[in-house]
Amino acid sequence: MSDTNNAPAVDLSDYVAKSSSEKRSIIKSLFLGHRGKTKEQLDYEKVWATIHDAFENEWRNPHFSLLIQALADSGCVVDVNSHVVVKSCGDESGLLGSFNHERNQIEICQETFANARLKNMRRLMQTTLSHSMIEAFDHCRANVDASNPAHDMCIAIRAAALSGQCTADGQRLNKVQLASSRRGFQTCVLEKAVQMFLHKNPTWDMPKTENLIRQVFPTCFNDHSPHDRLPYDETQAKLSHKAYLSRNRYDV
Structure with a gap:
């Protein structure tokens, strides 16, 4: 899982040989309004903000709200800070998220959400979380x-x-x-x-x-x-x- 405190620093190796656009991108990410954060760190923060917004407004989505309550009633309370993680799934995967049965965690794909240009990101996140919560619910209630x-x-x-x-x-x-x-x-x-x-x-x-x-x-x-x-x-x-x-x- 990426972490805003220890995400990889900007790659400054072989800086002289980089193209002008690559150099501008590096300078911008280091100094122009991002407090020295890399794009990966900013994307990570963006995705987490969307996750928290989804949970704070769970009542707006009946599928999502029902599953949160059903999991809690089944003894499998979903804690956003321990049961949801943001991870790299690869730029080409196109995945939104999945449920990891071994770790009992919902994994949200950083690249897909960070690069999405959709109007209702909260709804997309709630649907993605709901999809994984069905897996979590079956994992909780049955010997899947x-x-x-x-x-x-x-x-x-x-x-x-x-x-x-x-x-x-x-x-x-x-x-x-x-x-x-x-x-x-x-x-x-x-x-x-x-x-x-x-x-x-x-x-x-x-x-x-x-x-x-x-x-x-x-x-x-x-x-x-x-x-x-x-x-x-x-x-x-x-x-x-x-x-x-x-x-x-x-x-x-």
Whole structure:
């Protein structure tokens, strides 16, 4: 994990041989308003600021808020300072984040978020965290074996379905539009799950992957926990969150 206190210093080796643009970049990072911090340090701070903003405004996202509470209720409280880390995933990875089962930590990819030029960074971060929190929830509540391809695919399906990354906005829909929305949601879940699975299992080919997803998809797609329904649009996500909050209201 990068750290703003010990991130690598600016590379001044062979300074004379560097191009003019490289020299200007070095001078700027050292002296012009960045208090001597490198780009890596500034990017790290930017990503962490987005993470803290996501948690401070968790109530704005029903998927994210529900999962924070569900994990706490399961005895697996998420502490942002010990269970979330910012790390280098490689400039070419394109990854947003993942859950490390061995370390029980959510890993957020520094390069992807630092280089993103999206309007709603908080929402993207909350969705990314929610995706990993589904993995954390399954890790907490069940004996999940991440090395088992069937378990891995099931996690990928549930994470895509319950994190909000495939959720449509909560507009009023007629029956035809509603059916179309649900089909689109299922298609998105399939695509995201396969993408996530193949990234973790690069030796698998598509025929073998398709055969596996046909075996596990019905069961895993219909396992909504901790939701009480499939949150295929924003309205359903909010209703699910409301139902979760009132689920144990009258327990003694």
